Amino acid sequence: MGYGKLEPSDPVISQPQEAASSAPSRRRRNKVIFLSLLSITLLVASAASAAVLIGLRTRASGAPGSSIHRTPTQAISRTCSKTRYPDLCVNSLLDFPGSLTASERDLVHISFNMTLQHLSKALYNTAGISYLQMEPRVRSAFDDCLELLDDSVDAFSRALLNVGVGQQSGAATPTNDVITWLSAALTNQDTCMEGLADVSGPVKDQMAGRLKDLEQLMSNCLAIFSGSSTDDFSGVPIQNRRRLMDSDISEENAGGLPRWLSERDRELLDLPISGIQADIVVSSNGNGTYTTIAEAIKKAPEYSTRRTIIYVRAGRYEEPNLKVGRKKKNLMFIGDGKGKTVISAATGEGFIARDMTFENSAGPDKHQAVALRVGADHGVVYRCNIIGYQDTLYVHSNRQFFRECDIYGTVDFIFGNAAVVFQNCSIYARKPGPSQKNTITAQNRKEPTQNTGISIHACRILAASDLQPVKGSFPTYLGRPWKTYSRVVYMLSYMSDHISPRGWLEWNATAPVDKLYYGEYMNSGPGAAVGQRVHWPGYRVITSTVEASKFTVSQFIDGSSWLPSTQVAFLAGLSD
Numbered sequence: 001m002g003y004g005k006l007e008p009s010d011p012v013i014s015q016p017q018e019a020a021s022s023a024p025s026r027r028r029r030n031k032v033i034f035l036s037l038l039s040i041t042l043l044v045a046s047a048a049s050a051a052v053l054i055g056l057r058t059r060a061s062g063a064p065g066s067s068i069h070r071t072p073t074q075a076i077s078r079t080c081s082k083t084r085y086p087d088l089c090v091n092s093l094l095d096f097p098g099s100l101t102a103s104e105r106d107l108v109h110i111s112f113n114m115t116l117q118h119l120s121k122a123l124y125n126t127a128g129i130s131y132l133q134m135e136p137r138v139r140s141a142f143d144d145c146l147e148l149l150d151d152s153v154d155a156f157s158r159a160l161l162n163v164g165v166g167q168q169s170g171a172a173t174p175t176n177d178v179i180t181w182l183s184a185a186l187t188n189q190d191t192c193m194e195g196l197a198d199v200s201g202p203v204k205d206q207m208a209g210r211l212k213d214l215e216q217l218m219s220n221c222l223a224i225f226s227g228s229s230t231d232d233f234s235g236v237p238i239q240n241r242r243r244l245m246d247s248d249i250s251e252e253n254a255g256g257l258p259r260w261l262s263e264r265d266r267e268l269l270d271l272p273i274s275g276i277q278a279d280i281v282v283s284s285n286g287n288g289t290y291t292t293i294a295e296a297i298k299k300a301p302e303y304s305t306r307r308t309i310i311y312v313r314a315g316r317y318e319e320p321n322l323k324v325g326r327k328k329k330n331l332m333f334i335g336d337g338k339g340k341t342v343i344s345a346a347t348g349e350g351f352i353a354r355d356m357t358f359e360n361s362a363g364p365d366k367h368q369a370v371a372l373r374v375g376a377d378h379g380v381v382y383r384c385n386i387i388g389y390q391d392t393l394y395v396h397s398n399r400q401f402f403r404e405c406d407i408y409g410t411v412d413f414i415f416g417n418a419a420v421v422f423q424n425c426s427i428y429a430r431k432p433g434p435s436q437k438n439t440i441t442a443q444n445r446k447e448p449t450q451n452t453g454i455s456i457h458a459c460r461i462l463a464a465s466d467l468q469p470v471k472g473s474f475p476t477y478l479g480r481p482w483k484t485y486s487r488v489v490y491m492l493s494y495m496s497d498h499i500s501p502r503g504w505l506e507w508n509a510t511a512p513v514d515k516l517y518y519g520e521y522m523n524s525g526p527g528a529a530v531g532q533r534v535h536w537p538g539y540r541v542i543t544s545t546v547e548a549s550k551f552t553v554s555q556f557i558d559g560s561s562w563l564p565s566t567q568v569a570f571l572a573g574l575s576d
Helices: 024-051 074-080 085-094 102-129 136-169 175-197 204-210 214-226 265-271 293-298 469-472 545-549
Strands: 281-282 308-313 315-322 331-334 341-346 351-354 357-359 370-376 381-384 384-387 393-395 399-403 408-410 411-416 420-421 428-429 438-443 453-459 459-464 478-483 487-493 519-521 539-541
Touching: 024 381, 074 085, 085 102, 085 214, 102 136, 102 204, 102 214, 102 393, 136 175, 136 204, 175 204, 175 478, 204 370, 265 331, 265 351, 281 293, 293 308, 293 315, 331 408, 341 420, 370 381, 393 545, 428 438, 438 453, 438 487, 478 487
Parallel strands: 281 308, 308 331, 315 341, 331 351, 341 357, 351 381, 357 384, 370 393, 381 399, 384 408, 393 411, 399 420, 408 428, 411 438, 420 453, 428 459, 438 478, 453 487, 487 519, 519 539
Antiparallel strands: none
C-alpha cells in the first residue's frame, strides 16, 4: 500500500493482496461493494425518511433547489461557522431535504446523512471504473482507495447508527467512539489521496472528479458533531465546551485499564502458552492446522463476535503482504515469544498480537519498509518486537495500545494518525543510511477536530547497538510533523544521549509549526534536557499534571473502557 511518504521512484513494500487480483475476483469484489452500497442506500434513505416523520419538513412550495430558498437559516449559519469549510457546509446542507426547518441538533443528523450519501456515491462511482486498464502502480493506488472508501462507509454507518440510537432512545453514546470513527474515515481519505499523488494519468483524473469535496465534507461533519469551531484548538485532546450530544465518559475502574478488552481477553494475554486453547495452529514444520499464516487468516470466521485465537508456533514466516481485513473481526495472534515467532513484512488490521516479532528486513537504503500496519479500533500489541528501518510501524487509524514492545527503526519509524499509547516500551534508533537523520515519529493529524496523536508514556528511548558507536554522526530527533496538526507527547520516559538537543525536526523549510502539539513531561536521562529545544509555537514543556493526564490510557484512548478485558498490564493514569 502506498502511504504518501514515498518518492515516485521508491518501492511500495506492503501492497494489499487485491493489487494482484484477477478479473473474476475483481468482479466478485464489485458485486460485494454493490450489495453493500444497496444496504447503505436503504439505511440512508430510511434515516432521512425518519427525519421527515419527526418533523423535518421539506422546502416550502414543493420546489426543491429553488433559488428563493438559498439563504441559510440561523441554525445552518451557526452550525457551519464551526467548520473549516463553511461555504461548502452551507451549500451542502441547503441541498438536503429538511435543512431549512432543522434545529442545530437536527443538523447533526442531517450532516451525517448527507456525508454518508456522498461517501456511498463516491464508492459506487469509483468501483465503476475498475474495468479500466491500469499500470501496476496505478492499480495499487486505485485498489487502496476503493478499500479505504469501503472502510469509511462502514465507519460513517456505525457513527450514524449510534448517533441516531442515542437521540431516539435517550441512551448516551460515547462521544469519543463517534469522533474516533469519523477521524478514521478522514485518515482513510487522506491516505487515498496521498497514494494518488504518486501516480498520473486518466485514472487519477477520473478519481479526482469522483472524490471531489469528499474530504472537506467529512471534515465538516466531524466539526459539527464535536461542536468545535476552527479556532477551538487548544493543543490538547478534544474537550469540547459545547456538546450537541450527551457524552458518556467512563470512569477509571479499580484496575486502571480501559474496558474495551473483555475479561476473557485479559486472561488470554496473561496465560502461559500451555494454558491457551487455540482455534487455529500455524506451524512451518507442518505439525499444526496450517503451515502459513495466510491460510489461517483465510479460514478464520468473518464478523465473529467471539475471539478467534491463532497460535503461531516458533519459526520464521516469510509471508509478505499479510493482511487481516475488516471482516475478520476479533482475531488474536499468539506466538512463542520475541525472536521466536518471526513474521516478515506483515500488514495487520483488527487484531490483538502477543509474543511475536514483526520484521521487515529491507535495509536503511530501501526507503519505506513497513513491518506492521495497524488500523483496527481497540488494537493491542503486547510483548512484541517490531523491527525495520524507515517507516517500521504504521499506526494508521483508530485507538491502539502497545505494551512492553521493542521497536527499531531510523526515519519516521513510528508514523500514522491513530490515537495510540505506547507504554513501557523500548524504542531503538538504528544506524541510518548515509546523510540521513533519525526521526522517531511522523504523526499526520490533518484536522484540529481529530482525536488522534502519539503518546509515549513510561518508555525507554535508546540507541541500538549499530548506532551507539556512531551516534555523533547521525542525530536522532523525537519527531517531525507530517501534517499541520501533528500531535506527539513524551511523558515520564528515559531518553539516552543520542537525542539531539533540539529535540524535534521540521518536515521541510516551509512546513508550518504553529498548529502542531509537541509536548514533553517530566522525562529523564541525558537526552531529556529541554534547555535547547526548538522554539516553535506548537512545542511546549508540559508542567501541568492535568494537561499531561489528557494523554494517558484512560483519557486519550478511553482505555479504562476496553483494556481491562485483555489482561494486559497498564497504567491508566500517569502513575500507579
